[in-house]
Amino acid sequence: MVQEGNFVAIHYTGKLENGEVFDSCTGEMPFEFEVGAGTVITGLDNAVRGMEINQEKHVVIPPEEAYGEYNEAMVQSIPLDEVRQYFEPKIGMTIGVQLENGMHVPATIKEVGNENVLIDFNHQLAGKTLHFDVKIMEINDEPKYSSGSSCNGLDCGSDCSC
Numbered sequence: 585m586v587q588e589g590n591f592v593a594i595h596y597t598g599k600l601e602n603g604e605v606f607d608s609c610t611g612e613m614p615f616e617f618e619v620g621a622g623t624v625i626t627g628l629d630n631a632v633r634g635m636e637i638n639q640e641k642h643v644v645i646p647p648e649e650a651y652g653e654y655n656e657a658m659v660q661s662i663p664l665d666e667v668r669q670y671f672e673p674k675i676g677m678t679i680g681v682q683l684e685n686g687m688h689v690p691a692t693i694k695e696v697g698n699e700n701v702l703i704d705f706n707h708q709l710a711g712k713t714l715h716f717d718v719k720i721m722e723i724n725d726e727p728k729y730s731s732g733s734s735c736n737g738l739d740c741g742s743d744c745s746c
Contacts, residue, residue, distance in 0.1 A: 586635045586723055588620035593722035593729070594632065599715045606709065614721040616729045625650045628716060635720045645714045654711030661700045673701045681705070 586592050593614035598607040609615050617624045619632060627645030635641060647653050667673050677693045681703070695702040722728065 586619055586632045586720065588633070589725075590619050591616055591724040591727045592619055592632050592720060593724070595719045595721055596628075597717045599717075601713050601715065606714075610719075613729060616722075616727060618727070625714075627714070628718070631716070631718065632720065635718075637720050637723055640717065640719045643716045643718060645716065647711050647713060650712070650714050651707035651709045652711075654706055658705040659694060660703050660705065662703055664697065664699055664701050667701045678708075679703070 593616040595610045595612075595614055596608065597605060597610055599605050617629075619629060622629075625645065627643065627649030630649070631641065631643040631645070664673070671679075673693050673696050675693055675696055678690055679693065680688045681691045682688050689705060690708075692704045692708065693701060694704045
């Protein structure tokens with residue numbers, strides 16, 4: 585049975601409320617994480633606790649247990665000339681931005697104006713209720729997969745693609 589501190593390997597398919605699949609690693613190397621370590625969204629971490637190997641479960645995770653509510657304050661206007669020093673911005677483009685603390689985060693270009701670019705620092709799944717079909721493949725006391733996983737769509741800093 586999955587408990588805090590276990591390394592759990594899962595197959596999953598993540599869908600939005602409209603049924604659109606945003607990530608999946610079913611049929612691939614399982615996604616592995618340490619339960620309770622804070623490396624995946626809270627709703628998934630809580631959902632696997634108590635599950636057994638080969639058990640399957642459908643889980644509905646509200647925004648507050650996933651990537652949070654959408655926050656308009658995380659949309660920032662940057663001078664177009666400043667952005668063009670590095671690249672030519674296009675609406676919908678996902679970029680990596682280095683924060684003052686050195687951490688890199690993904691952001692999405694929402695709008696390109698004549699003088700400014702609107703950059704959205706919200707996670708792409710912020711404000712969304714997520715649906716997961718999860719199957720427990722393995723429960724281990726130590727990590728089994730050296731990379732942590734080949735399917736990292738659920739870690740906090742990913743772009744949600746395997």
